[in-house]
Amino acid sequence: MTPLSHIRNFSIVAHIDHGKSTLADRLIQSTGTVADRDMKAQMLDSMDIERERGITIKAQTVRLDYVADNGEHYVLNLIDTPGHVDFAYEVSRSMRAVEGSLLVVDSTQGVEAQTLANVYHALDADHEIVPVLNKIDLPASECDRIATQIEDVIGIDASQAIRVSAKTGVGIKETLEAVVHRLPAPKGDRDAPLKAMLVDSWYDSYLGVVVLVRIIDGVIRLKDRVRFMSNDTVHLIDRLGVFKPGMLPMEELGPGEIGFFTAQIKEVRDTRVGDTITSERKGATVALPGFKPAQPVVFCGLFPVDSSEFEDLRSAIDKLALNDASFSFEMETSAALGFGFRCGFLGLLHLEVIRDRIEREYNIELITTAPSVVYHLYMKDGDVRDLHNPADMPDLTLVDHIEEPRIKATILVPDEYLGDVLKLCQDRRGVQMDLTYAGSRAMVVYDLPLNEVVFDFYDRLKSVTKGYASFDYNLTGYQEDSLVKMSVLVNDEPVDALSMMVHRDRAEMRGRAMVEKLKDLIPRHMFKIPIQAAIGGKVIARETLSALRKDVTAKCYGGDATRKRKLLDKQKAGKKKMRQFGKVDIPQEAFISALKMDS
Ligand SMILES: Nc1nc2c(ncn2[C@@H]2O[C@H](COP(=O)(O)OP(=O)(O)OP(=O)(O)O)[C@@H](O)[C@H]2O)c(=O)[nH]1
Secondary structure, X not given: OOOHHHEEEEEEEEOOOOOHHHHXXXXXXXXXXXXXXXXXXXXXXXXXXXXXXXXXXXXXXXEEEEEOOOOOEEEEEEEEOOOOXXXXXXXXXXXXXXXXXXXXXXXXXOOOHHHHHHHHHHHHOOOEEEEEEEOOOOOOOOHHXXXXXXXXXXXXXXXXXXXXXXXXOOXXXXXXXXXXXXXXXXXXXXXXXXXXXXEEEEEEOOOEEEEEEEEEEOOEEOOOEEEEOOOOEEEEOOEEEEEOOOEEEOOEEOOOOEEEEEOXXXXXXXXXXXXXXXXXXXXXXXXXXXXXXXXXXXXXXXXXXXXXXXXXXXXXXXXXXXXXXXXXXXXXXXXXXXXXXXXXXXXXXXXXXXXXXXXXXXXXXXXXOOOEOOEEEEEOOOOEEEEOOHHHOOOHHHXXXXXXXXXXXXXXXXXXXXXXXXXXXXXXXXXXEEEEEEOOEXXXXXXXXXXXXXXXXXXXXXXXXXXXXXXXXXXXXXXEEOEEEEEEEEOOEEOHHHOEEEEHHHHHHHHHHHHHHHHHHOOOOOOOEEEEEEEOOEEEEEEEEOOOOOOOOHHHOOOOHHHHHHHHHHHHHHHHOEEEEXXXXXXXXXXHHOOOOOO
């Protein structure tokens, strides 16, 4: 067992793409944790989807053995945290398991919105922070300027920032020395009753549920019987160890150490992140302060394109939920789409990841309905209800008022795009709260309704700023506003999957945009099709799709045969992805595309 004075626990915080995973790889490699020949890029990103998209979702951990320049042997535990806003919750909880952070900032880019958000999590957890300026091998690197920016914007001393190229390996040794000498050792009492913090847990098809723990006090041993304090269950530890980064068995783990155990636990749901684990006998009586469970904030319906795949979808969703306690679901039926599931997610990226995994790993084509936030309905009879699905909106005459979730959004953007960003936020019913400058960049803080952000705000922000803006948000609470349900009728049939909650003042604009989009997205049929948007019984926008002549290749005027064939093939492929509403076929992509706003 390593003495506390020779343990350092740390995380790396950074904005996406600033080089967190690359730096972690270099640290793993240069401490000889993984032999060079086994090294593959991004050791810690285990899921395929993470590797493909280059984003980290689940927190991962690795133990590094390091002999410092003073000749002493240290154990360094690195917890890698996700970088994306949807997973901020995972960031904040894994920070509680460590004492310090390396703050990685790309020295060609500077501080971004997620740098700020993540560093605040680290400061909240009382971390010692060592700034690291990365990518110094690039000609555009400006270390002095970025160090000053870190001091101005974040307010921490950056005079001792370490200059690193995670790509070439320059500065890696200095980084390891800084971890040893500038980050504090953990505290803990080996002789006190066991107190271990449950940092994370996941399902492994061979091992069952694997639990990641940080030992605070006491010692945990193989074959110990331990009690989970939140639900008072007792489990026998049948496997104990650390990640290097593969599993390395250990006989015991003492204070300050981070490792895993398995104990024949069947479901991730039986393990509450933030829970305190103690010994069955003579255990601790007071639990560690827990964490709030992550709440899904975005809901949407997932339906199989081919309705015979409903059972396959159910089993795919069941399996995914095994490993992801923040993903919720319940069965849903839609008049238009048949059987499916209403699912809750931490944010849009989370939604996309789950949807992609179902489509790819389980080979089920999906129709995704409009993402919606959770509204609070205050009914006239005094009842208060949560509305997860606009299709369930009761008659407005029964509702006294509606509250919607609001967020505090922080956006960092180069000066020249500030005007466009302000306009975008204003158009989305935002209220400006703050505007400050750091060099040639502006930091603007807006109070915005989550429902205006949930769908395509981030895409719009990237496009109006040519990708130069960075964005982060957190939920602030609920606020009353004038909200109504807008329904869409195609050929006089309501399409419930397209109904959405909108602000009354914006309903007409949204309705018009929606029917115009649908007119382009729905192929022409042999008859005229009216497309309408309505609030209650009142139509607020209308378009008519004219009837089609029979021959789809007619407009090719003879001529090019391959082009004709392509068109027919395209039409055939399109058919498979259509759903029938009354007499009308609506292509799958219409459900998502129709909801994108161009403002
Ligand atoms: N030139 C140069 N490129 C680097 C350096 N460090 C990282 N990169 C590149 O920057 C890109 C992003 O690096 P990652 O390590 O994936 O970034 P990340 O912060 O882990 O991103 P997430 O996992 O999505 O949070 C990759 O293409 C890296 O190869 C560096 O020191 N120099």
